[in-house]
Amino acid sequence: MQLKDRVAIVTGAGQGIGAAVATAYAREGAKVAVVDMNLETAAAVAAQINAAGGQAIALACNVAVRADVTAMAEQVTxxxxxxxxxxxxxxxxRTAMLHKMTEQQWQDVLxxxxxxxxxxxxxxVGGMIERRYGRIIYVTSAAGxxxxxxxxxxxxxxxxILGMTKSTAKELARYNITANAIxxxxxxxxxxxxxxxxxxxDKYLERIPLARWAEPEEIAPVFVFFASDASAYVTGQILAADGGMTIH
Ligand SMILES: NC(=O)c1ccc[n+]([C@@H]2O[C@H](COP(=O)([O-])OP(=O)(O)OC[C@H]3O[C@@H](n4cnc5c(N)ncnc54)[C@H](O)[C@@H]3O)[C@@H](O)[C@H]2O)c1
Incomplete structure (x- = not known):
């Protein structure tokens, strides 16, 4: 088990990639906080993990709201x-052509x-600095x-997020905290x-050398890598698990 007894927070884990990551972390022995705005989906993912013998709790939190995040992190601690x-x-x-995009659509996504x-x-980060250990994983995109x-x-x-990843990595390296992005x-x-x-x-698929869509379960192992000791000497890096779409 690569993450035995590690404590992980995965945001947006009620579905999609986050749910696959939370499940993979639990399978590797981590205790996982399944965090999402949607408590119902988060609870279903946590229940599945616990039923399979893992350890998970579900927490409702809008990450854009500071007070929600503070309460969520306190609950995990x-x-x-x-x-x-x-x-x-x-x-x-929040998709719209740029001349039609509303300020709200802009603000919501940022x-x-x-x-x-x-x-x-x-x-x-405060607790990680105190304990001189941490793994921060950001999620970016070919769009960035x-x-x-x-x-x-x-x-x-x-x-x-690419800039945040690099700044986080540089600033926290001295505390044995790594930061990478997928x-x-x-x-x-x-x-x-x-x-x-x-x-x-078809046009989109033509841009993917592996010529197929991804399954969240095949992206999750990259998240395990960045959370585990296997990546102890890797920080500030961006790893694209995108079928080769961003080869250039
Ligand atoms: N799906 C893709 O093809 C793809 C490609 C590149 C990057 N990404 C990135 O991967 C990450 C996960 O994407 P996904 O495809 O699994 O998305 P998804 O839409 O399937 O799931 C996102 C989850 O985040 C939750 N969420 C949304 N806003 C939230 C908030 N403010 N606070 C807490 N939870 C919130 C939603 O409720 C949902 O459960 C995102 O950062 C996305 O931008 C996805």
Missing amino acids: QTWGRVDILVNNAGIT GVHLTGSFNCLQAV VLGTIGQINYSAAKAG APGASTPMTETIRTDEKFK
């Missing part, structure tokens, strides 16, 4: 004594991805590197429109 691993995975899209990740980082039509907000947020390939409901739209799907 009260339950398991500390936080070793933070996965900043919660995410949304609020979840950037402010949400920052809120969670600050809520757990290549840009995307109709998603200037999402591309800006995901590019911002850029998952298209999978899960978030990209369902692209994957099912007759107009887009």
Whole structure:
């Protein structure tokens, strides 16, 4: 078991990639806080993990709301004594062409991805510094590197996460805390429109050298790697698990 007795927070873990990561972490022996805005889905994921012999709790939290995040992190610390691993995975899209995008759509996306990740980082980092141990994992996207039509907000947020990853890594290395980012390939409901739209799907697939969509379960092992001791000497890196889409 690569994460035996480690305590992990996975945000946006009620479905999709986050749910697959929470499940993979629990299978590797971690105690997992399944955090999501949607308590119902988070509770279902935690129940599945516990039924399979793992250890999980479900917590409702909007990562964009500072008070929610503080309360969530306190709850995890009260339950398991500390936080070793933070996965900043919660995410949304609010798609619109840039000349039609509302300020609200812009703010909402930056609020979840950037402010949400920052809120969670600050809520757990004090304890990690004290214990001289921590793993911070951010989630970015090909959109942050290549840009995307109709998603200037999402591309800006995901590019911002690259900067956050590098700053976090540089600032916290002295405390034995690593920070890395994963850029998952298209999978899960978030990209369902692209994957099912007759107009887009073939064009999009042509850009993926492995020529197929990802399964969240095949992206989860990369999250295990960055959370485990196998990546102890790796920090500030971006790993794309995207079927080769961002090869350049
Ligand atoms: N699916 C993809 O193809 C893809 C590709 C690249 C990057 N990503 C990134 O991977 C991450 C996970 O994406 P996914 O595809 O699993 O998404 P998803 O939409 O399937 O799941 C996201 C989860 O986050 C939760 N969430 C949304 N806003 C939240 C908030 N403010 N606070 C707490 N929870 C919140 C949702 O309730 C949901 O359960 C996101 O950061 C996304 O941007 C996804």
